[in-house]
Structure formats: C-alpha cells, structure tokens
Amino acid sequence: MRKLHQLMTACALGAITLTGNALAADAPKELTGKQIAFDRTKGNCLACHAMPTVPDAESPGLIGPPLIAMSARYPDKAKLRAQIWDATVANPSSSMIPFGKHGVLTEAEIDKVTDFVYGL
Amino acid sequence: MKQQIIMKLLTGMAGLGMALGVATAHASPEQDKQDLIRYFTSKYPNVKVDDYVYGALAFDPDSKAQYDAIMEFPPFDSQIDAGRKMWETPFKNGKTYASCLPNGGKMIAGTYPMFDEAKGKVVTLEDVVNDCRVANGEAPLKTSDAKTMGALSAYMRSLSDGMIMNIKVQGPKATAAYEEGKKTFFRRTGQLNFACATCHVQNAGTRLRSELLSPVVGQAVHWPVFRGGDTLVTLQNRYTGCFKMIRAVPPAQDSTVMNDLEYFHSAMSNGLPMKASVFRK
Numbered sequence: 418m419r420k421l422h423q424l425m426t427a428c429a430l431g432a433i434t435l436t437g438n439a440l441a442a443d444a445p446k447e448l449t450g451k452q453i454a455f456d457r458t459k460g461n462c463l464a465c466h467a468m469p470t471v472p473d474a475e476s477p478g479l480i481g482p483p484l485i486a487m488s489a490r491y492p493d494k495a496k497l498r499a500q501i502w503d504a505t506v507a508n509p510s511s512s513m514i515p516f517g518k519h520g521v522l523t524e525a526e527i528d529k530v531t532d533f534v535y536g537l
Numbered sequence: 538m539k540q541q542i543i544m545k546l547l548t549g550m551a552g553l554g555m556a557l558g559v560a561t562a563h564a565s566p567e568q569d570k571q572d573l574i575r576y577f578t579s580k581y582p583n584v585k586v587d588d589y590v591y592g593a594l595a596f597d598p599d600s601k602a603q604y605d606a607i608m609e610f611p612p613f614d615s616q617i618d619a620g621r622k623m624w625e626t627p628f629k630n631g632k633t634y635a636s637c638l639p640n641g642g643k644m645i646a647g648t649y650p651m652f653d654e655a656k657g658k659v660v661t662l663e664d665v666v667n668d669c670r671v672a673n674g675e676a677p678l679k680t681s682d683a684k685t686m687g688a689l690s691a692y693m694r695s696l697s698d699g700m701i702m703n704i705k706v707q708g709p710k711a712t713a714a715y716e717e718g719k720k721t722f723f724r725r726t727g728q729l730n731f732a733c734a735t736c737h738v739q740n741a742g743t744r745l746r747s748e749l750l751s752p753v754v755g756q757a758v759h760w761p762v763f764r765g766g767d768t769l770v771t772l773q774n775r776y777t778g779c780f781k782m783i784r785a786v787p788p789a790q791d792s793t794v795m796n797d798l799e800y801f802h803s804a805m806s807n808g809l810p811m812k813a814s815v816f817r818k
Contacts, residue, residue, distance in 0.1 A: 464746045476747040480740050505730070512740060514729045521728060 450533030453526050460522065460530050465512070468537055480512055484537045491535070498531040563716055566706045566804040570754065573738065573805060577752050581742050589755030590812050596742045596749050600818075607816045612766035613691075617814055620692030623685070628673040634693075637669040646697035647758075647811050648704065650800040652711035659714050659796040663690055663771075681777075681790045683761075683769040691761045691769060695813040702758055702811060704804040714793075718801030721794060722753075727785030733798075757803040759812040766816060772799060 454460040455474075467483040468474035477483075491497035500507065502517030516522045522530065564572070574586055581596065588595035594604050611617075624642075627633050635641040649662040660668075663686055667677035678686040706715045722733045733753070736745065741752035760772035770778075773790045776798060780787035788794035 478746045479744045510739070512731070512735050514731075519728045519730060 448526075448529075450529035450531075453522065453530050454533050459526065460516070462530075462534070470537055484534055487535050487537045494531065494535055497535055498527060501527055501531060501534070563712060566704070566715060566801075566807065569719070570805050570807060573752075573754050576738065577741065577754065584742070586754070587809070589752055590758050590806075590809050592751035592756060592759075592817070593742075593749035595751075595755075600749070604816060607766065611763075611814065611816065613763035613769070613814065613816070616688050616763070616767065616769055617692050617695060619684075620688035620690070623689045624692050628670070628675050630673050632673050634666065634669055637672060638665065642693060643696045644700045646694045646813075647700040647702045650704065650796055650803055652706065652708070652714055652800070654708070654710070657710060658793060659718075659800045661773075661791070661796055661799060662693065664791065664796075666690065666693070681771065681774055683771065683774070687761050687769045687771050687774075690771065691814050694760070694811065697811050698813040700811045702803065702806045702809050704800065704807055706800075706804060714797045715801050715804065717794075718797035718799070721798045722801055727780065727783035729783040731783040733779065733802075753802065753805050755806055755809050757799070757806040758809050759815045762815055762817040764817050770817075772802075 448456065448459070451471075452459075454462045457464075462468070462484070463474055463477045465478045465480035467477035467479070467485075469483055469485050487497065488494075491500075500513075503515035504511040504513035505515060514521055516530075517524065517527050577584075577589075578586065584595050591601060591604070594601040624634055639645050646662055649665065650659045652658075653660045661680070663678075663680040666686070666689065667680070670677055678689070680686050706712055725732045725735070736750045737753040737756065741750050743750055757772065760775070761769050762775075764770050773795050776795060777787040777790060
C-alpha cells in the first residue's frame with residue numbers, strides 16, 4: 418500500500434515536471450520586440466546600432482546610425498518596417514541585413530521589432 | 538523619321554557598349570590596391586598604411602599595447618616548435634621539405650598563392666608543401682588541419698618573416714583567377730547578405746558590436762594566427778568561419794573558389810612585410 422502511494426507521488430511529480438518542460442519549450446516563441454532586437458541570433462540590432470535611450474543596450478556597434486527619435490525620423494511607421502524588411506531597396510549599398518526578404522526574422526517578429534524600434 | 542529613331546537607337550547602343558567596355562576592363566591588382574588604400578586613408582588619415590599589417594589593432598592603441606605585451610613571450614611558441622620538428626624531419630626517402638622548395642623554403646611565403654601555368658590554377662603555399670610530400674612518396678596533409686599543416690605552415694612562414702608580399706598576376710589565366718577571387722570578395726552572399734568587402738572595406742575601422750573590423754589591405758601577411766593565444770587558425774579556416782557567420786555555405790578549403798579568393802586577398806597586401814605567427818584575440 419505504501420509502495421503504491423510512493424509510486425503515485427512519483428507519477429504526479431513526473432507529470433508536473435513534464436508540464437514544466439512543455440511550458441519552458443513554448444516560452445522562446447513569446448519573445449518581446451526588445452528581446453528579438455537584442456538576441457544575437459535574431460535581430461542583433463546592437464551589433465551595428467546604438468540605442469542611446471535604452472540603459473541596457475551595452476557596447477553597441479557603430480556601423481549604422483543610432484536608433485533614437487525614431488517616430489520623428491519615420492513619421493510613417495510602414496517606412497521603418499520596410500527599412501527593416503529590406504534596407505537595400507532604399508540604399509543598395511546599405512550593409513544592413515534584409516531581415517524580411519531573407520527570412521532572418523518572421524513577419525510577426527518584424528512587426529514586434531518595428532514597434533520596439535519605433536518607440537526609441 | 539523612322540531612320541532618325543533607328544540612328545538614335547544605334548548611337549545609344551554604341552554608347553552603352555562603350556560604357557560596358559569600360560566597366561569590364563580589368564583594373565590591375567596594383568590599381569585595385571591603390572584604390573583601397575586611397576579609400577582607407579581618406580577615412581582614417583591618422584592610421585599609417587604600414588600599420589595595416591596589425592589589422593584592427595592599428596585602429597586601437599590600447600589593443601595594440603596588449604598585443605605588444607603578449608608578443609614579448611608568445612604563448613604559441615610550442616606549436617611553432619612542433620612545426621619546426623615536422624619541417625626538419627626527413628621523409629622516408631631521406632629528402633626534406635627544403636630540398637624540394639625554391640630557395641630551401643626560405644623567404645618564399647610572400648610569393649604565394651601563385652598562379653601555376655602548368656596546372657592552370659592558383660596554388661597556395663600549402664599546396665606546394667603537399668606536392669613536395671607526394672613527390673617524395675608521402676601522403677598529402679589535410680590543408681585545414683591545425684595540428685599538422687597548420688603548425689608546419691606557421692613554422693614555414695616564420696622563415697619568411699619580414700619578406701615583402703609580392704603576389705604576381707601575369708597573363709590572361711592568372712588575371713582570370715584574380716578576377717574570380719575579387720568577385721568572391723565583393724559579392725554579397727548568405728542569408729545575412731554580406732560580402733567580405735561589407736566588413737573589411739566598407740566598414741573597416743568601425744566597431745561591429747565591440748569588435749573592430751580590420752581593413753583588407755594588410756590582412757593576408759600574418760597567417761596562421763593564434764587566436765586567444767594558442768588556437769591556430771589558418772587563413773582558409775578563417776574564410777570558412779566568415780562564410781558561416783554570414784550564414785552562407787562555405788566553399789571547400791583548397792577549392793578553386795577559396796584559392797582564387799586567397800590569391801586576390803593576398804595581392805591586396807603586396808608591398809607589406811610578412812608578419813609570421815601573431816597573436817589575435
């Protein structure tokens with residue numbers, strides 16, 4: 418009887434652990450715009466751009482212009498999104514990665530990053 | 538009226554043809570190098586061209602000071618020593634590397650890669666070492682292997698320390714190989730859409746996150762490098778790394794694509810001294 422009890426406890430614990438793992442596996446899909454922008458394998462914006470108004474945007478690269486006052490610089494948000502999607506349309510010699518055209522980020526991810534950058 | 542239009546069209550086409558003719562005329566390696574130097578020196582008038590052999594360190598006095606301190610007691614000496622032992626060990630037939638290389642293998646590294654007319658392709662210093670091995674009944678070494686060819690080539694290049702890089706591009710076939718290498722260097726590729734030139738021409742001297750990007754001129758004189766002090770990286774290992782970082786499929790090492798790239802790349806350092814065995818971050 419006691420053994421059965423122990424077994425049941427173990428099963429219950431196992432179930433909790435499994436659920437926990439499943440949740441953890443889903444979590445990365447819920448990255449915020451900022452997280453996508455900062456992630457080295459995703460946007461990696463800081464490799465080239467400073468974000469002077471973001472305190473934890475540490476040791477940024479200097480290849481592109483700093484991302485600041487973006488809503489003033491891009492009154493039309495769609496233009497900012499288009500720039501992230503493929504900057505070589507506006508400037509063929511731009512070093513910037515065509516995040517949308519080359520599928521580096523998904524359309525949904527680009528939406529989130531656009532929102533984040535627009536707010537800088 | 539119709540004739541006039543046709544005449545205009547013909548004139549236009551002739552003009553276009555001339556423009557294309559100008560565009561496809563090949564600049565000489567010397568001209569290409571001078572154009573690059575003009576680009577870099579106009580952007581960074583305070584950095585001496587002679588210091589380009591230090592790569593990104595030329596743009597950052599603090600990093601250069603650290604480099605100088607590390608180079609006083611190079612942490613990679615034991616690997617150069619291993620290369621020296623390989624170099625000095627005779628083949629089974631009693632001959633040595635020195636016996637089958639021009640000038641006993643000394644002060645020759647600055648002429649490689651070289652266009653081999655007989656083979657009709659570019660050969661690297663590593664290829665010549667393997668030819669020497671095969672001619673003496675030994676198996677060729679894997680050119681990308683740091684422990685064997687890497688260490689051996691590091692010692693061999695130390696025999697050419699200070700030699701002025703002098704890559705020759707003569708004749709139509711050599712020029713074609715050089716042009717292929719140049720195309721690979723300037724062509725954007727990979728998911729991230731970078732060319733070698735994106736970082737090492739357009740953005741050289743600028744920071745990519747916390748890393749300074751080195752200029753193409755002066756890059757080819759100091760390979761293999763010892764990254765982090767003792768990790769040997771050959772030039773083509775580095776090319777492979779670059780291709781992977783921009784999410785492109787790297788061409789095979791020692792392939793025509795890689796060797797042509799090394800040919801162009803090395804010619805852009807012509808006139809600069811070889812710096813055999815250096816530390817890099």
